[in-house]
Amino acid sequence: MNMPVDNAALDALIRQRLDEILPQKLEEIRAAKTPSMTIIATKGTLDWAYPPFILASTAAALGWNVSIFFTFYGLNLLKKDISDLKVSPLGNPGMPMKMPFGPDWFKGINWNIPNIVQAGIPGFESVATMLMKQTIKNNGVAEIGELRGLCVEAGVEMIGCQMTVDLFGFTRDDFMPEVKEYCGAATFLPMAQQADVSLYM
């Protein structure tokens, strides 16, 4: 026995019920999901080591699932010993050049040293790095090794780009044993697709 169906009335009813039910249902689904973040870390200097590890450790503290994909110069951040990371003021006009010691008026001076002079002084990068490390210490900012350790401890997944490992002539033995896997773009992209936040650094 077939009942005559009034599709228009049925659709209207479904729409009305969806409007009532859906917002709460979506909110429940959102609340039940653990947020996730994927980061691509591409830089291997002391200054640029901070953004991925700061965001990853903080996200982990907020209860998020985090993965960092280290590629190109970013692979330097996975090396067993990262105490030799350097910062270069050369060709970096955004970097203030201030002294981390002395009286306040002295610390306030921004030393505008021309690139050609910077390039001509042997050991200029080492000195700049030493000064930067002192500034980091003075300001209560974490050392990069400590931040990386906190990331590992909090379960942040460290992933190495296999192609760059080969390209730069590294071996897996150069890197910390906590690296979860070595893979390529085809593995990373589906992870990024599922993530709520995906950042390139």
Place this chain on the structure above:
Amino acid sequence: MNFDKELDAKGLNCPLPILRAKKALADMTSGQVLRIMATDPGSVKDFAAFAKQTGNELLATAEKGKEYEFFIKRK
């Protein structure tokens, strides 16, 4: 305000106060209160966001000169 544990995060900068607080809370039981002292001006907003996101309740925030005090109740 009564508290069960204290965390001195003075002199520490972003994100260390949050990370240390997260660690301290992990060692506590539900309902216990953590008192945090910090000097990072960014920590005022950061602890509010941390509490909202993790479900640990921020009971109170106080500012004394350049020092900040937070009371967080473990979820």
